[in-house]
Amino acid sequence: MSEFQSLRGFHDLLGEEFKRFKYVSELVRGKLKLYNFEEIVLPVVEYLEVFRRSIGEATDIVQKEMFAFQDRKGRWLALRPEGTAGAVRAYIQNRLYALKPYTKLFYEGPMFRYERPQAGRYRQFHQIGAEVFGSIDPLVDAEIIQIVYEILSELNAKVIIEINSIGCKVCRPPYKEALSTYLRTVAGHLCEVCIDRSDRNPLRVLDCKVPTCKEAVKEAPKMVDFLCNECREHYSKLKEYLTLLSIPYRENPHLVRGLDYYTKTVFEAVSEELDVALIAGGRYDYLVEEMGGPPTPAVGFAVGVERLSLLVREGLTEDPLYMLIPFGDVMDYALLVAKALRSEGKRVELSYKRAGLKKQLELANRLGAKYAVLVGEEERAGNFYTLKDMETGHQLKIELSPAM
Ligand code: AMP
Numbered sequence: 417m418s419e420f421q422s423l424r425g426f427h428d429l430l431g432e433e434f435k436r437f438k439y440v441s442e443l444v445r446g447k448l449k450l451y452n453f454e455e456i457v458l459p460v461v462e463y464l465e466v467f468r469r470s471i472g473e474a475t476d477i478v479q480k481e482m483f484a485f486q487d488r489k490g491r492w493l494a495l496r497p498e499g500t501a502g503a504v505r506a507y508i509q510n511r512l513y514a515l516k517p518y519t520k521l522f523y524e525g526p527m528f529r530y531e532r533p534q535a536g537r538y539r540q541f542h543q544i545g546a547e548v549f550g551s552i553d554p555l556v557d558a559e560i561i562q563i564v565y566e567i568l569s570e571l572n573a574k575v576i577i578e579i580n581s582i583g584c585k586v587c588r589p590p591y592k593e594a595l596s597t598y599l600r601t602v603a604g605h606l607c608e609v610c611i612d613r614s615d616r617n618p619l620r621v622l623d624c625k626v627p628t629c630k631e632a633v634k635e636a637p638k639m640v641d642f643l644c645n646e647c648r649e650h651y652s653k654l655k656e657y658l659t660l661l662s663i664p665y666r667e668n669p670h671l672v673r674g675l676d677y678y679t680k681t682v683f684e685a686v687s688e689e690l691d692v693a694l695i696a697g698g699r700y701d702y703l704v705e706e707m708g709g710p711p712t713p714a715v716g717f718a719v720g721v722e723r724l725s726l727l728v729r730e731g732l733t734e735d736p737l738y739m740l741i742p743f744g745d746v747m748d749y750a751l752l753v754a755k756a757l758r759s760e761g762k763r764v765e766l767s768y769k770r771a772g773l774k775k776q777l778e779l780a781n782r783l784g785a786k787y788a789v790l791v792g793e794e795e796r797a798g799n800f801y802t803l804k805d806m807e808t809g810h811q812l813k814i815e816l817s818p819a820m
Contacts, residue, residue: 423539424533424539425531425533425537425538425539425540426538426539426540427538427540433725435732435734436725436728436732437542437721437722437725439725439728439732440571440719440721440724440725440728441524441542441544441721443567443570443571444544444567444719444721444724445522445524445544447563447566447567447570448522448544448546448563451520451546451559451563452520453520453521453522453546454519454520454521454522455521455522455523455524456503456506456521456522456523457523457525458496458499458502458503458506458523458525459496459502460495460496460525460526461493461494461495461496462493462494462496462501462502462505463491463492463493463494464482464484464492464493464494465492466494466501466502466505466707467482467494467496467497467498467501469501469706469707470500470501470504470675470676470677470703470706470707471497471498471501471675471676471677472617472675472676472677473676474613474616474617474620474676475617475620475674475675475676476674477497477498477529477674477675480530481497481529481530481531482494482495482497482529482530483495483497483528483529483530483539495528496527496528497527497528497529498527498543498545498675498718499523499525499527499543499545499718500545500547500675500677500700500703500716500718502523503521503523503545503547503716504547504703504704504707504709504714505707507519507521507547507549507704507709507712508704508707508708508709512549513549513550513704513709513710513712516550517550518548518549518550518551519548519549519550520546520547520548520549521546521547521549522544522545522546522547523544523545524542524543524544524545524721525542525543526540526541526542527540527541527542527543528540529541536690536692536720536722536723536726537692538722541720541721541722541723542720542721542722543718543719543720543721544718544719544721545697545716545717545718545719546560546563546716546717547714547715547716548560548714548715548716549704549712549713549714550712550713550714551713551715552650552701552713554650554651554653554654554657554681555653555657556715557650557654557657557680557681557699557715558654558657558658558661558663560697560715560716560717561577561579561654561658561663561665561683561717562661562663563717564577564683564685564695564697564717564719565577565661565663565685567695567719567724568685568694568695571724571727571728572727573687573694573724573727574687574688574689575685575686575687575688575694576664576665576666576685576686576688577663577664577665577666577683577684577685578665578666578667578668578671578683578684578685578686579654579655579658579665579666579667579668579671579681579682579683580639580640580667580668580669580670580671580672580681580682580683581639581640581643581647581648581650581651581654581680581681581682582619582639582672582673582678582679582680582682582698583639583642583643583644583647583679583680584644584646584647584679584680584701585679585702586644586646586647587639587642587643587644587647588639588642588679590642591637591639591642592618592619594637594642595618595619595621595622595636595637596614596615596618598635598636598637599614599618599621599632599633599636600614602632602633605628605629605631605632606621606624606628606629606632607624607626607628607629609624610624610626610629617676619639619672620672620674621633622636622670622671622672623670623671623672623673623674633670636670638669639669640667640669647680650680650681651680651681654681655667665683671683671684673696673698677700677702677703677706678698678699678700679698679699679700679701679702680698680699680701681698681699681715682696682697682698682699683696683697683698683717684696684697687723687726687727690723690726690727692723693720693723694719694720694723694724694727695717695718695719695720695724696717696718697715697716697717697718698715698716698717699713699714699715700714700715700716701713701714734763735762735763736762736763736785736786736787737763737764737765737783737784737785737786737787738757738762738763738764738765738785738786738787738788738789739764739765739767739776739779739780739783739785739787739788739789740753740754740757740764740765740766740767740788740789740791741767741773741776741777741780741788741789741790741791742766742767742791742792743772743773743776743790743791743792744792744793745793746791746792746793746795746796749791749795749796750766750791751766752816753789753791753795753801753816754766756816756817757789764789765783765785767779767780773790776788777804777806780806781806785806786805786806786807787803787804787805787806788803788804788806789801789802789803789804790802790803790804790811798813799815799816800813800814800815800816801813801814801816802814
């Protein structure tokens with residue numbers, strides 16, 4: 417083993433994996449452009465408090481998964497574990513609320529969580545997230561889910577979009593009470609973490625993966641039965657819109673998400689084949705105000721780019737590669753031919769390997785070239801190049817344009 421290794425859960429993105437990653441990234445970005453989202457580049461490091469206040473003290477992310485550290489002045493900072501907290505901080509700090517009645521932003525970049533690495537789960541991973549600030553309308557929730565659905569459809573992903581409403585300041589407290597009371601009656605079947613959560617953060621017990629906990633909450637009261645009029649109306653309007661848009665969804669009354677800031681709509685797209693969450697999001701109507709901004713309802717989602725990349729299987733098409741093979745002392749001419757081809761928009765690899773024609777053609781094959789561009793003394797003298805189709809072996813003499 418070499419002395420230098422990347423950290424556990426921190427991976428290099430390269431080769432085919434990178435191509436799939438890039439493909440997903442461009443697909444999502446293209447989609448967000450169609451919906452007129454504006455890009456924002458956020459810092460990777462923020463004050464720890466930004467995440468603690470927004471994501472919530474009692475969440476797994478804040479309690480166990482933060483890469484937090486002190487800077488030289490002893491201030492507590494953290495590598496961002498997700499994008500919404502920073503986006504909200506930026507929205508307030510840059511007074512974006514003063515510019516437009518509502519604001520649509522997206523970001524892309526690495527996120528950091530100290531989780532146990534496994535397939536599709538890293539300590540540094542990438543998200544593309546979109547946020548809409550300034551509208552309470554369920555139409556916005558519907559559009560957010562529509563984007564998610566369209567992205568997944570284009571990847572031919574077998575996924576199910578699960579939705580739920582987790583209420584608001586009015587209806588959640590009585591529900592929490594009812595849930596805590598219920599959880600006390602089944603405490604004997606709950607794992608230790610859930611017993612601890614039962615009072616402080618009872619909603620999280622609903623999505624515990626421990627089988628006995630899952631069984632114990634089956635009969636638990638459901639948030640949807642406790643929604644106030646406003647939340648119930650909001651949720652039913654959202655479902656109406658999803659039906660109108662022919663977006664299949666499943667209501668999951670136990671879907672709560674692991675972050676504290678959500679209100680009303682929460683959703684998650686889970687891959688049926690891989691059994692992992694691919695895209696998740698929801699509404700967070702109080703967060704902007706809680707972080708010092710004016711009252712501003714908001715809703716958003718985040719895509720795990722590595723996770724979605726797992727779904728890209730079909731060969732990705734690239735522009736055909738032209739491998740330029742100089743033979744003999746014709747480097748000057750080869751440089752000019754490469755320049756001419758690239759100026760026509762062609763993807764050109766000028767061979768740096770000094771070897772005979774046979775070896776060079778082997779290299780062209782290995783690099784997946786569609787064409788070899790042969791350039792020797794004869795070609796230079798006649799101001800042309802010989803184009804060889806690597807598959808058929810067919811050769812063609814092509815004159816260089818007079819501009820060269
Ligand atoms: P969250 O911010 O927890 O709502 O996660 C949003 C999406 O980010 C998930 O649906 C995953 O696709 C992705 N994600 C979250 N954690 C990780 C991780 N540790 N490694 C890779 N992707 C992740």
